Amino acid sequence: MKGRAISYLILCGFAVIMIYPFLWAISTSFKPLYEAFSPNLVPKNPTLENYRVLFSRTLFPRWIWNSLIVAVGTVASVLLFCSLVGYTLAKLRFPGKPLVFALIMSTLFVPTQMLVIPWYQMAVRYGWLDTHWGIIFPGLIPAFGVFLMRQAFSVLPNDLIDAARIDGLNEFGIFLRVALPLVRPALATLGILTFVGNWSAFVWPLIVSQRKAMYTLPVGIALFSGEAGSKWNLIAAASVLGTVPMLVIFVLFQRLIIRGAVMSGLK
Amino acid sequence: MKKLPLGLSQREALWAYAFLALPLAFFLFIRIWPALQAFQISFYQWHADPSQRQFIGLANYWRMFHDPRFLQALRNTLFYTLLGVPAEVTFALAIALLLNSVGKRFRALFRAIYFAPYVTPPVAVAWTWFMLLNPHRGVVNRVLVALGLPPQPFLSDPATALPTVTAVVVWQFLGFHVLIFLAGLQNIPQMYYEAAQIDGAHGWRLFRYITLPLLKPMIAVSVLMATAGPSIGFLQLFTHVINLTWQNPGGPLGSTLTVLLYMYERAFGAFEMGYGAAIVVFLFFILALISLIEFKVLGRKVEYR
Numbered sequence: 114m115k116g117r118a119i120s121y122l123i124l125c126g127f128a129v130i131m132i133y134p135f136l137w138a139i140s141t142s143f144k145p146l147y148e149a150f151s152p153n154l155v156p157k158n159p160t161l162e163n164y165r166v167l168f169s170r171t172l173f174p175r176w177i178w179n180s181l182i183v184a185v186g187t188v189a190s191v192l193l194f195c196s197l198v199g200y201t202l203a204k205l206r207f208p209g210k211p212l213v214f215a216l217i218m219s220t221l222f223v224p225t226q227m228l229v230i231p232w233y234q235m236a237v238r239y240g241w242l243d244t245h246w247g248i249i250f251p252g253l254i255p256a257f258g259v260f261l262m263r264q265a266f267s268v269l270p271n272d273l274i275d276a277a278r279i280d281g282l283n284e285f286g287i288f289l290r291v292a293l294p295l296v297r298p299a300l301a302t303l304g305i306l307t308f309v310g311n312w313s314a315f316v317w318p319l320i321v322s323q324r325k326a327m328y329t330l331p332v333g334i335a336l337f338s339g340e341a342g343s344k345w346n347l348i349a350a351a352s353v354l355g356t357v358p359m360l361v362i363f364v365l366f367q368r369l370i371i372r373g374a375v376m377s378g379l380k
Numbered sequence: 381m382k383k384l385p386l387g388l389s390q391r392e393a394l395w396a397y398a399f400l401a402l403p404l405a406f407f408l409f410i411r412i413w414p415a416l417q418a419f420q421i422s423f424y425q426w427h428a429d430p431s432q433r434q435f436i437g438l439a440n441y442w443r444m445f446h447d448p449r450f451l452q453a454l455r456n457t458l459f460y461t462l463l464g465v466p467a468e469v470t471f472a473l474a475i476a477l478l479l480n481s482v483g484k485r486f487r488a489l490f491r492a493i494y495f496a497p498y499v500t501p502p503v504a505v506a507w508t509w510f511m512l513l514n515p516h517r518g519v520v521n522r523v524l525v526a527l528g529l530p531p532q533p534f535l536s537d538p539a540t541a542l543p544t545v546t547a548v549v550v551w552q553f554l555g556f557h558v559l560i561f562l563a564g565l566q567n568i569p570q571m572y573y574e575a576a577q578i579d580g581a582h583g584w585r586l587f588r589y590i591t592l593p594l595l596k597p598m599i600a601v602s603v604l605m606a607t608a609g610p611s612i613g614f615l616q617l618f619t620h621v622i623n624l625t626w627q628n629p630g631g632p633l634g635s636t637l638t639v640l641l642y643m644y645e646r647a648f649g650a651f652e653m654g655y656g657a658a659i660v661v662f663l664f665f666i667l668a669l670i671s672l673i674e675f676k677v678l679g680r681k682v683e684y685r
Contacts, residue, residue, distance in 0.1 A: 120478045121486070127475060128493045130551070135496070137519060138508045150517045198403045207393035213400060220411040224608075224667060226616060226640055227660045230421060230653050231414035254406050284395035310611075313501035315619045320648055331503040331619075338507045339626040345511050355504030363499045367492055370499060371559060378560045378601050 135356060141349035149345040163350040173354065175326055176333035183248045183318070183329055184311040191307045192300055194254040199262025200288050204274055220256045229320055236321050243327040248318050252311065258303050261376065265299035266292060302373040305366050309359060330355055422661045426653035433654075440658035450659065452634045453642040456542060460638065461614040461670075464546045465606040471550065472557030472602065477591070479558070480565045491562060495555035502552060506623035509548045510535070535624055538635035545636050549620050553612045557602045564598035565591070600678035607674060608667045615667055616640055639663045 136154055142163055144156040167173045202214055232251055241247035269292060277287045293300075318329040328336065334355050338348045363370055422441070425434040444450050475494065479487050497505060512519045513534040521531040534544045572590050581589070607613050618640040622629045629645070630637030639659060647656025
């Protein structure tokens, strides 16, 4: 049993390393500046001042709002279109299906970094810089989502769809009212993964948002922290605004997120 | 379905095309056409005014290989990958093996704890670690000193900056690989171990001749994702580096600069879009080549008869 005790010890050690930075940032975000450099996890003079500053004297409310709009807008588009395309590829028969599938899946092999320069020029040409749409458009329909939904729909029995046809439902009605409710777990997984991914996205929002008012939260955190110098209490509060909502979502939807992450690796 | 009149299957096809019209337009114009455009742009000397853009053939590529800062970024990127991928994968495998040996309730709890950093924004993670790693007042150096070890310069010294960034990235993405390995370990039938134990195998031999070969597909996935995975691959490092070295991106002395960060510097700092495009096109080929090699080496199936 000595071996088992050592296992627990090592695992606990790693767990501390994984959790401590979050705890430290949360704790520092409630400290006044003169206490910010102390490694204590419990603030001696806890204060909400840092958050008050972020919410009343900076653009953080606006940046959080932008991130929410971008994440929610993307999730809506991803859920609608990935499921529609996934359903079409899994259940409808039409000439050219293998070609369509290959075309969509081919985009999985092109890293998005290669596309940012053309996207930027597109955004300049059509006046999409500094708009929510400009941040959203590259991620409207990810091929991974199409793949995931196609897998989910493909296990539904064909008889079910044929029965709905005989009942006189049109194809969109079948998709919406018969097939879609049956793949709710896949939709939930895809929705959560998309939301989390967009909340964290940095590279493209950094490029396409040039006015400060149009930054998303991660871009705002970077800019603000870069200017805050040694005001660690404020930087910590800014980081907490980015991490804690995701940690809460992770605790609430742990099963979905873990399943989705495993699928994204093993697709 | 074949027995149905032709009209019906034609109608089905029409519905299918109607469903696909908008998404296909998206894939063609937002994902596929821009990929080709990236190649095209890389052959031009960029200018904001389209009429002034000049076709210069491969000159941007030629420039790359005579640009010391690009070569430094390329060297760094390969170094990040050589250092980070094995570290991330081995640590994750070790943790997964340990987790697999403890009780179910603890396993689920620890798994969640290790995975948590993966779901948080890299920007916030980078800034938190930026403070923890401060050479003078950071917690990490305080701990080192308390343990009687020498304090480290971390991000402020060209010699230690790159390994420091690597460690932060490993910290954030480790949990993803733990998850993959745990999924793999749980798929290995217990009877293989029982049979081997009857034959007198223990500890290391069980790992070497059963666990490791049967985990090979997971190792392949893990190595590929750590190298080139979207937004977590070491070859595409950007967000952590720029945030950890915000005052002097890629510094000190270019020691943490990556290919992608250099692309950003050229294309969006200096507005040399043609040169920037050449850099990402080149990165794309590196990604494809290294992924292919890894796939060839690791992708072979293991069969147990």
